[in-house]
Structures are given as structure tokens and as C-alpha cells.
Amino acid sequence: MHLTESVHRPLSYGKAINEALRQSMELCEDVIVLGQLVDYKSGVFGTTTGLADRFGPGRVQDFPNSENLMTATAMGAALAGLRPVVVHQRFDFMLYSLDAIANWLGLWYFKSAGKSDMPVTIRAIVGKGWGQGPQHSKSLHAWLAHLPGLRVAIPATADDAKGLLMDSVFSQTPAVFIEGRSLFPMTTNVPEKPYRVRFGQATIRRTGCDATIVAIGNMVPIALRAAAALERDGIQVEVVDPRTISPLDTATICASVAKTRRLLVTDPGWHSFGVAAEIVATVAEELGGELKAKPVRVCLPDSHTPMSATLEEQYYPEETALETAVRRMVRL
Amino acid sequence: MHLTESVHRPLSYGKAINEALRQSMELCEDVIVLGQLVDYKSGVFGTTTGLADRFGPGRVQDFPNSENLMTATAMGAALAGLRPVVVHQRFDFMLYSLDAIANWLGLWYFKSAGKSDMPVTIRAIVGKGWGQGPQHSKSLHAWLAHLPGLRVAIPATADDAKGLLMDSVFSQTPAVFIEGRSLFPMTTNVPEKPYRVRFGQATIRRTGCDATIVAIGNMVPIALRAAAALERDGIQVEVVDPRTISPLDTATICASVAKTRRLLVTDPGWHSFGVAAEIVATVAEELGGELKAKPVRVCLPDSHTPMSATLEEQYYPEETALETAVRRMVRL
Amino acid sequence: MNSSTVPPEPMGLELNHKTILGLGRYQALDIDGMQAETLAGLLRQMLRLRRTEEAILHEYHPADEIRCPVHFCIGQEAMPAALSLLVEAEDYLFSHHRTHGYYFAKGAPMREFFAEIYGRVTGANQGRAGSMDISHEASRFYGGAILSGSIGIAVGAAYALQHRHSRQISIAGFGEGATEEGAFWEAVNYAGLRRLPILFLCENNRYSVYSDQTKRQASDNICERVATFGVRARRIFGNDAALTHRTLQLEMEAMREGGGPALVEAYTYRWNSHVGPEDDSDNEYRTVEEIAFWRQNCPIRLLEEKLTAAGRFDSVRRENLESEIAAEIAENFKFAKSSPFPHIDDWRTANWNPASPLADRLLETLTESEFDQYQAEAKLAPY
Amino acid sequence: MNSSTVPPEPMGLELNHKTILGLGRYQALDIDGMQAETLAGLLRQMLRLRRTEEAILHEYHPADEIRCPVHFCIGQEAMPAALSLLVEAEDYLFSHHRTHGYYFAKGAPMREFFAEIYGRVTGANQGRAGSMDISHEASRFYGGAILSGSIGIAVGAAYALQHRHSRQISIAGFGEGATEEGAFWEAVNYAGLRRLPILFLCENNRYSVYSDQTKRQASDNICERVATFGVRARRIFGNDAALTHRTLQLEMEAMREGGGPALVEAYTYRWNSHVGPEDDSDNEYRTVEEIAFWRQNCPIRLLEEKLTAAGRFDSVRRENLESEIAAEIAENFKFAKSSPFPHIDDWRTANWNPASPLADRLLETLTESEFDQYQAEAKLAPY
Ligand SMILES: Cc1ncc(C[n+]2csc(CCOP(=O)(O)OP(=O)(O)O)c2C)c(N)n1
Ligand SMILES: Cc1ncc(C[n+]2csc(CCOP(=O)(O)OP(=O)(O)O)c2C)c(N)n1
Ligand SMILES: [Mg+2]
Numbered sequence A, B: 001m002h003l004t005e006s007v008h009r010p011l012s013y014g015k016a017i018n019e020a021l022r023q024s025m026e027l028c029e030d031v032i033v034l035g036q037l038v039d040y041k042s043g044v045f046g047t048t049t050g051l052a053d054r055f056g057p058g059r060v061q062d063f064p065n066s067e068n069l070m071t072a073t074a075m076g077a078a079l080a081g082l083r084p085v086v087v088h089q090r091f092d093f094m095l096y097s098l099d100a101i102a103n104w105l106g107l108w109y110f111k112s113a114g115k116s117d118m119p120v121t122i123r124a125i126v127g128k129g130w131g132q133g134p135q136h137s138k139s140l141h142a143w144l145a146h147l148p149g150l151r152v153a154i155p156a157t158a159d160d161a162k163g164l165l166m167d168s169v170f171s172q173t174p175a176v177f178i179e180g181r182s183l184f185p186m187t188t189n190v191p192e193k194p195y196r197v198r199f200g201q202a203t204i205r206r207t208g209c210d211a212t213i214v215a216i217g218n219m220v221p222i223a224l225r226a227a228a229a230l231e232r233d234g235i236q237v238e239v240v241d242p243r244t245i246s247p248l249d250t251a252t253i254c255a256s257v258a259k260t261r262r263l264l265v266t267d268p269g270w271h272s273f274g275v276a277a278e279i280v281a282t283v284a285e286e287l288g289g290e291l292k293a294k295p296v297r298v299c300l301p302d303s304h305t306p307m308s309a310t311l312e313e314q315y316y317p318e319e320t321a322l323e324t325a326v327r328r329m330v331r332l
Numbered sequence C, D: 001m002n003s004s005t006v007p008p009e010p011m012g013l014e015l016n017h018k019t020i021l022g023l024g025r026y027q028a029l030d031i032d033g034m035q036a037e038t039l040a041g042l043l044r045q046m047l048r049l050r051r052t053e054e055a056i057l058h059e060y061h062p063a064d065e066i067r068c069p070v071h072f073c074i075g076q077e078a079m080p081a082a083l084s085l086l087v088e089a090e091d092y093l094f095s096h097h098r099t100h101g102y103y104f105a106k107g108a109p110m111r112e113f114f115a116e117i118y119g120r121v122t123g124a125n126q127g128r129a130g131s132m133d134i135s136h137e138a139s140r141f142y143g144g145a146i147l148s149g150s151i152g153i154a155v156g157a158a159y160a161l162q163h164r165h166s167r168q169i170s171i172a173g174f175g176e177g178a179t180e181e182g183a184f185w186e187a188v189n190y191a192g193l194r195r196l197p198i199l200f201l202c203e204n205n206r207y208s209v210y211s212d213q214t215k216r217q218a219s220d221n222i223c224e225r226v227a228t229f230g231v232r233a234r235r236i237f238g239n240d241a242a243l244t245h246r247t248l249q250l251e252m253e254a255m256r257e258g259g260g261p262a263l264v265e266a267y268t269y270r271w272n273s274h275v276g277p278e279d280d281s282d283n284e285y286r287t288v289e290e291i292a293f294w295r296q297n298c299p300i301r302l303l304e305e306k307l308t309a310a311g312r313f314d315s316v317r318r319e320n321l322e323s324e325i326a327a328e329i330a331e332n333f334k335f336a337k338s339s340p341f342p343h344i345d346d347w348r349t350a351n352w353n354p355a356s357p358l359a360d361r362l363l364e365t366l367t368e369s370e371f372d373q374y375q376a377e378a379k380l381a382p383y
């Protein structure tokens, strides 16, 4: 079903998350939300606003500053039949809970031999800009994608945010849901109904025949702006948004590159040993010598985040970096 | 200096680590060792045996089951002038300390603007075999390599183990030192003197012209056995051992592949989003269309570790997997 | 609940691993007022666990078919035995690496236990988990080998039970060593704050592998520390099965009535190596006297002698019990050894559940996704 | 050290955030026997911190040049002021996200502070760290924004100091919210076990962002909890700068003589939003009465009035002090604003120190590495 008849209206990314949570909680009383400050008016950047009033403190719970326990609590609650959504105001704060994630959550289903599910959704928000600095802006989504037994979404649009979050909440496999803070005010047309976007299905955000840009998370709008600029020079760029990095829709990516024969991957994570490497490697394994140019990664430099605004400008790649790289690939 | 005149003698990997620690502690009284059970006769698989007797409890300290604090303690001690070596009996136990590693240790130098060093060495031992199961055998070395500000060694031989460990202890940049438990009894000729093996310098373990195998950690002996088997069929394989994955000696790897035009990467970590992806991607970016065959990764399947011995056999790749893959690449 | 009904300190002692050694032969075991059935059950469960452990111990190296690390619990049978008589099928039980006692306490089947440690497909986890990580979903039993890690999950189960106003409880079993993990104190704080129905069972056997508790903690006072977090805590001589039973019973009944979280610290001792059937005494971490004390105060012997003296047990019953247990063990060994080994065809689906029945029922699927690339990016509030 | 010399509970109260509100105007500030220099220093440090914070607060949005999250400490000046008079240059001081007071307490330069929050290359960290993460190596001051994370590092510094039989101490400053992290309890346990020279300074301002302490912890009893881990702990009314000074002095002197670890919990209050100069009161988390109580008991006003009443302070001195501070702040603002912005040429070397002087001196280099591929792999002991 493609929801074509359903009502769509513009909604911001932040509000779409709020709507996904509200509808999930309406649809099923087992859905609960745990996180520091989720029950205040401002909520977590607005994404949890109104939930406590609507569903009561029993289902929307402020949590102590105990991130490791928060994940573990969600796991035990899931085991006992609830569907918890855990919220971290920053990805960085989630690092305290990596033991719970990597030593327990990811392997639970496997080691139970498929007898025991843990439908846990973990939301992690990635800070960017305004001097967040090295402890408030990391995105280690590549780490999570490396873990078996876990799904990882990194939506770029409001409609995907809602659909992927609802899919996480109502599926049996745990998922980490990575939100780019810089995307929160951006709007797209979002269906009113509850719906899912399935994990592992990339979307082509723009078609083109000269080069493929695979763009992750908040690099998607940047890639689209670069593509628009390049079109003015007659370069047709195809922009693929994987939407989830685990599972990763390698088929869609490879099909696009098979057509364009050129690949640029842009990821809002560190360059080395990141998601971009996996995508470049996969394409190299599939398409090997068929490429017309060497593949390129445009990511964050292998450096922690600097605070100063002038350094942030150097640090975060913008559309010009993508344009330059594509121009070089197509040798114009 | 190549230490050619110095006395070499066969030493096991485990004993070489023990010697590196002992010599480091002799050379400099700031070197201390922290870890659960480091001060008992059996030590940590023999690697810390004798140190407490020799250097006293002040420098060789049993630690509570508080892994996060253990790393933090090492950091503070390093800041105040010591050179701590932290020991984790299993890599898995280190996950409790990932906040300390990723939110503090790795970024300390950067955020101090180069004014403050933290010469901390963290040893993490990777279990393999005898039903270690999913909580005693993980190796997330790809995670560590993804972090800026941290060096990562994964030695395959006794002589490298000693030299890399001593380099870690006496350098200014923090390092994680990953030890394959299965390598502990293997011996190589190890110089008696204190020496260093520099990070970021791969070594060619065997030369060949038909294909390059880049082998990491305990995949090195397996790759060498595969190469020996392939030679009987007239296939000459070059085996490159990066020795450290951060920094990664991409020049040596690319030079080898430029010669052989075929690449297989074998890594004792999970297939996707791992070290092998980084190496394949780097080669694709450098050499692109020059390869004669599509690059191949032979890694652990994207699954947590099973306990049963029969499943372990399926799970851990052996030389036959490498041989088959190389044969397919050279189309024999 | 009146805490005075359980004498927390036998013979007026302030209980800890030092004072206990001064007890000599433990004399305080008291069976007055306990039902015959309970006492028989305690003895039976302890003996069954002991014989099972001994059988594995003897089989381990010679046969070389159990290929996973095994942490034996010989000497620590009282707690699991008491628990087995009190825990309900719908309660949740989580265990640390030393799983065997807890597995049996939860009533999970011996067949699947043996098959699991033998790595067979008929095992509780089809041979994927082994001794340290075994779980049995149908029995609501879950093990795991990272210290303190399962305690937080137990808190989560308690959260869900409270959320649903259930009378069931969640139980976490662990050693004194696990309390050094920060994860433990996060769990204790939250349990105390929310008054969750969680029972923390700490078997204090003095050592973490070879390391003495007071080498890792400022003092042997876990109960005192836990109590300040709003969690009821009491310590007992953990080799007294009758006392252990009475203590757990009181705590569990109170908890089912909304009495909030509690910790029971049971002082006990493992007879064997930390792991495996070898002897780890060449690490010189414990004295001959200490070992002798605890062997003398074997939980099975203490109860058996008391029952015998009271005329409630005799050699005939003992023989019947022994042969019944021996038969059960032999049969399950046979089952395990003759079971097939597992094979995994698809590692991916072994790690992920592809089904999503709830999502299928509740949600429609959106395939297209749109985007207006011309939006100016993000003007956000600054934090 | 005699704990009775410091009255821990003013007016016989059991101190916590509820009882404190009943105090009305705080009357117990006692300057008897304190040196004039100390009292003047306390007032000076508090006023300097207050004016600095106010200056940043007013400048923040209008100028829009300080582009990083800033956590103000207006209202919480007593602790940093007291600390500034007692801490030694060779001591180590670690702070949580609310760094400013601690930065100045350690005597780190105002120039580099302003330049840092303005993101300039002349800043303490060349603009890489900002308000939350600022550090000043030469002053042995280190901030950081992950709750409780720097406390463990402080423990490590204490470890090294003890190892070297130094009389220096290590100090960690944090809020009551940080004590919910397991990391904190690991640190407390280890400090108590090893009797490390570490001073834990907990400024209990009741809230973690908007969340009340008793919404996160079973009770407002951090001292009681910490004490059970073998760490001396006492709570004080933290807006009494004289009391704070006496308390820290006693603890720090004892610690330098090997007295072991201690925690001081200072009840205090932040006047502003959790972060930034906005008003966060629309989240309705604190009452008008509460805010009024704490403003009335402003630490500066309390001390100033006492000193004035005692004839030790007057409006002339006040004016001199104000204008001196105003000049200092103005000059440093100017310096910061006129400083150049940073640029990083090589991200890699910005993250790694390529030098290794000690290795260069002590070690020879081995380049070749050998391997015998014919060795049978690994026959290991099974665990
Ligand atoms: C996080 C972590 N650190 C270290 C270990 C290694 N380890 C396994 S069992 C054990 C001892 C635990 O002692 P205790 O909790 O008292 O339980 P006991 O073995 O005495 O029953 C240790 C240190 C582990 N499994 N997990
Ligand atoms: C691990 C972690 N979790 C969450 C946060 C977000 N956070 C920043 S400050 C803060 C409140 C801390 O309260 P407290 O420790 O009492 O210090 P205060 O701000 O009151 O001075 C929180 C939750 C964080 N920085 N680190
Ligand atoms: Mg123990």
C-alpha cells in the first residue's frame, strides 16, 4: 500500500518524530518512552513534547543520568512485553551504554537461538554546530552498523523519520535511530496516517547518469544542493539516500553506480573506517573495473570536533566539497 | 638501527609481552600495570607473571571490576606523569570503558590544543575457540581504528608484540594493543634488547606476484599457510601484515596491490563496516580500474560468536577459505 | 514485614568473611516451624545440583566434549535451592556467569541444559550460548557472562512488571565482585527510586577469581551500602539453607505486595577453581583453613545432619534420593551426547528476527520519500 | 582532624533541599577567627566570578560572537571562591560542564578564558574546546562535558600523587546529577579502597537541567551513601562562603597529611537557565519562592553584609573592587575580540602527538619481523 490517498502535509523533522511517538503510543499501550527530560514541556528538542500530558508519567519517564542502565532497563522491559523507546539527547551520552548495546542487546536474539526478542528502539541525536565541541557532536553510526543483531536508521527527511521510527517501534529487532540535529527544522510532506518505511530500502532522491552520490543522513540535503549546482554545468548526478545503514541496500547503490560508473560517498562521520568505506568497498567488490573514475569519500576529517565557529566551517564538508569532487571525477 | 647484532631467541607471543612489560618497567619507573588479577602467579595468561614480585604491588595493581574507572584512572595517572598499561582479559570487558576511551582519551590531546598528552596503553585480549561464546570473543578493533587520536596495534608475531608494546608504552599518543589469544603460544625469534616496532609500518611476510593478501592479527599465520598451499599450485601470493591498523600503512598495501593487481583482505572481525572495508576502499580509491579482479574480503560472518565447537568451525575462516577465494581471483 | 523475624546475624556476629571463619562448626541452623515438604525440597534441590556439578566436573576433561568455560557452583547450593522453592514460573530470573544453580532454580529442564553445554542443537540455545550464557526463554531464565550486565536487564523486567501492576517479581543473581561495576549502582539507585519489584541476590563467596573482596572494596559491607540507596538489604550465612529459604520467602512475599526492592547477601564459598575443573590453588589466594571451614559447613551436610538428628531423614531416603538423581543425570548425559550438532545456514537471520507481525498489522508501508533540497539548512536554537 | 570543628548542619537542621527552604534568611554565617585576608579574598573571588558571568550573559546573544553552549554559575560562587584560596598550583582540578568557577578557582588566566569562549587562537585551547571543555594544562585544570567522566580521571591523578608520596591532591567538581552515573560509584569505591588523596566536590543545586534530584535518586542523601564506601563525607550550606572555606581547609589539610578521600556536598543554587542566558522557567520546574529564597541568600550578599556589619568592609572598598574587576573584564573582552581565529592545517597531527622523545631515547628500532608459518596454531588452555 502506498498511502497515496492519505493526507500529507508539511511537517518538520522534529515534529514528525513527535508524531511518530504519539501515534505509536496511541496504537499500542506497550510503547513507552524513557529518557532524561522527556516529560518536560520543551521535551527533547520538541520531539517528546505533549507525550507526558497525553499518556501520563507511567509511559513517559524522565530517567536518572544513568545511560547504561537506561538501555538495560529498556531491554528488560522489552523482554517483559513492552516496546521501549530510549532517547539520548546526544549520541555522545550513549557511549556509557555501549556495553549494554554491544554485549547484550545486539546478541540477545542470536544467543537465545531465536527464541527471545528485544524490540528496543534507541534514539540518538547528533549535535552539529554552535560550538558543540568534541563531547557533544560525535556520530559513531559506523560502530553501530558494524554490530550484528542491530538495525541502524539515519533518516534525512521528516517523512522517513516518522516511517522508520514507527517501523522500529513495531518490529522485533532492536534498532538505533540516529537523528541529525541540524535536520530538525527541515520540513517535508508527511502523511498523517501511521505508516512504516522499511529498513534496508534506499531511495533515489534525484536521478542522473554522470555520477552517483550516496549521501547519508544530513549529507542528503547538502548532496542535493551540490547536484543542483552541478546540473547548471550539465553534470547529472544521481543522489542515493540509503536511509538505513544496517541493513544497507547495496542493490540499489550498486545499480545506480552500474549506470553512472562513478561513485562519491558522503557521510557525516569520520572518514576512515566509517560507513563510506563500507559502501566504497561493496561497490568495488561488485563492480570492480567497471568504474570510469576512482571512487571518492567526502566525510568529516579524522579529527574530533573543534568548537570554534571558524574551525567548524573547515571541519564540516559542504556542497562545494562535493561539487569539486564530482567535477574531478567527471574530469570537467 | 636494525638490531641485527643483538641476541635473538625463540619466544612465545605471550612471553614476549611479558618481557616487554618487564623491560619497560626496568627502563622507566613511571611504567605501571593495572588490571584485574595482574598480580597473581598465573598473571593474565602468563603475560604479567613475575611483575608484582619484581616491581612490587605499587606498580602492578590488581583492580576492582570497574573497567570504566580503570581506563579513567590510567588517564589521570598518565596526566600526572605515569605511563600506565591497562589490561583487559577480554576485549568484551573493555566495552564498559568505551566512554572513557571515546569521550575522553581519544580527544584529550586534540582538545587541549596539543598541550596535554596521555601516554596510556590499553591491552585487550581477544578470545577465540573453546566455546568462548558471544561475550568473550568479540574483537571490535575496527571501532577503535575509527577513532581519531588513538593508535591501534594488532600484532601477529612475538617480535612485533614486544616491539609495538614497548613503542606504545614510551610514546605520547594513547594506544590500544589488541592481542589474539590464539597467538599466545606461537613463537618467533625475539631480540633480547628493548626495542620498538613503529606504528604505521606494514611488513611483507611473503612476497608474490599473483595476488596480495592483507592479513590482520591472527589471520596472518592462516594467510601464510594458505599462501604455502597455493604455491604448490604455482600461485604466488604476497602477504602483507599491517601490524597496526591505526595508523594504517596504506602505501605498503597499495604498492603490493599495484604489483599483484589482486587483493584479498582477511580480518578477524565482522565482515561489514570493518577493517577489511577500509582497506578495500583505500585500494579502490588509489588503484581503481587497475585491478585484474574484484577485491575480496574474508572475515567473520556478520554474526555474534556461537559457542558450540561445530559452529565455531563454521564461524572462523581458515586457510581453505582464503585458498578458494584466491583461486577464484586468479581464475584457476 | 518485620525484619526481626529473620535473625540476620547468627550468634550475634557482625557477619563478614573474617568473622565467619571464627564460627567453627555452624550450629545455628534452625528448622523449627518449617514444613517437611520444604525441607525435603531444599535437600533434594541441593543434592541434585551438587551431583550434576560433580558429574560435569568429572566428565569435563577426560571426555573433552564439553567445550566451553564452566564455572562450577559446588558449595553454593543453598541459595539456588531455596530460590527454586519460592520462585514462580512467571517471575523473571537473571544470572551471572555462574549460571547452573540459577538455571535449575528456575525449573528449566535438565535435558536442554546438558545438551547446551555439549554444544548440541537440542540445547536450550541450540548450542550457541554454553554454560556462561545459557538462557531458557520459556522458563524466563537468562544468563550472561559480563559482570553486572544482566542486573540492569532485570531492573527493566521489574519496571515492566510494576508498570502492569503484576504480582510477579524480577530476580538478579550475582557475586560480590559484580558490585564493583558502576552498572550495579545505577541499578540499585533506580530500583530504590522507583521501588521496583526486584530482588538482588548477592552470593558473596569472597573472591573475584583469586582476588579477595577487601582488595577491591573498602570494606565487606555491601548491605550497608545498598541500604543507603533505599533498597532493603540483609546479610545471612548463606550455607544455611533453611535460613536462606526463610529470608527469601519473607522478601519475596513482601515484594509481591508492593514492598519494593531488596537485596539479600548470602555469605558462601565455592569449593572449586573459579573456572573449570582444575585446581587454581597454586595462585595461593586462599588458605587451607578457610577451605576446611567451608567444606565442614557444606550446606548439604548442615541441613542433612539437622534433619537426620530430628528424625526427618535417614540413610534409606538418602539412597533413594541419590539413585533417583543419578538416573536423571545419566539419562540426560545420554540425551546430550547422542544429540546432533547444530549448523547455521544463514548467519544473518540467525542474528535478526525478520518477522514484524505487529508492524504488519498496524502500519501501512510508505515507499516513496520526498525532499525539497532548496530548503535552507537548519537554523536552530544554539544548544 | 576533628569533625566537630565544622558545624555540618546549620541551626541543627538535617540539611537537604527541602529543609533548607525553611531557613528563611540564613543567619549562621560566622567569620570569627578568620583572617582578614581570607575574607577579603573570598569576597573578591566571588565578585570577580559574578561580574565575569554577568558580562558574558549580557554579551552572549546580542553580540552573537560566543558560539558555544555556556553553563553559567551565578549563585554558585562560594565553592570556587573558597577553593581558589586553598588549592595549590601543583594540585589537579577537574570540572564538569559548568566550568567557569573552577577554571578561575585554579588561577587559570582570564585572558585565555575569554579568548577560548570566543573561539580564538589565543584561547586556552586555541578555540577547540569552548566553555564546557576548556582546560588549562599549565594550571592543571581540566574541564569536560560528559557527566561524571572527569571524576575517574581525577581519581587517576590522585593515584599518581599517592604513588609518588606527594602532598598534592586531586579535586573533582561536579553536580548532584553526576552521582547517578555508575562511573561515579566506581570512583568512590576505588578512592575509599585505596585511600586516595582525592576531594570530591559536589555542588548540589537540586536540578539536573529541569529534573529534581528526588525524581532521579531515592533520597537527597549523597553524603550518607558516599560515607559507606569509606569516603569521608559532609554536607554544608554551600552559600556560606566562610563555612565552605573552613570545611575545605580542614579536608584539604587532612588529605595532604594522608587522611584519605573526602566528599564535600555544598547545597547551592543556580540562578539562571541550565544552559545559556535564556530563561528556562517555562518548563515549570521550580517555584518562585525557591528562587526568591536563594537570591535572598546570595553568597556574595551574605558575606558582604556580615563583613560590613563587622566593620570590615564598606562602600568605598566595594567601589574600588568593582572598578578593578570591571577593568580586568573589559580588557580581557577586548583581547578576546581582537584575537585572530584559529585554522587547522593538518587534522591528523592536531589529534596525535607525533613526537616520542622517550621512545627515541630508550628504544632501538626493529624493522624486520619474522614468522614461521608452519607452526601449528595455538593449543591453549581452555579458558
Ligand atoms: C565486565 C567483566 N569484567 C571481568 C570479567 C571477568 N570475570 C569473570 S567472572 C569474574 C569474577 C566475578 O566474581 P564475582 O562477581 O564475585 O562472582 P563469582 O565468580 O565469585 O561467583 C571476573 C572478574 C567479566 N566477566 N566481565
Ligand atoms: C553522560 C551525560 N548525560 C547527559 C548529559 C546532559 N547533561 C548536561 S548537564 C546535565 C545536568 C547535570 O546536572 P548536575 O550534574 O547536577 O550539574 P548542574 O548542571 O546542575 O551543575 C545533563 C543531564 C551529559 N552531559 N552527559
Ligand atoms: Mg565472588
Ligand SMILES: [Mg+2]
Pocket: D175, D176, D177, D203, D204, D205, D206, D207, D208, D209
Ligand atoms: Mg545539579
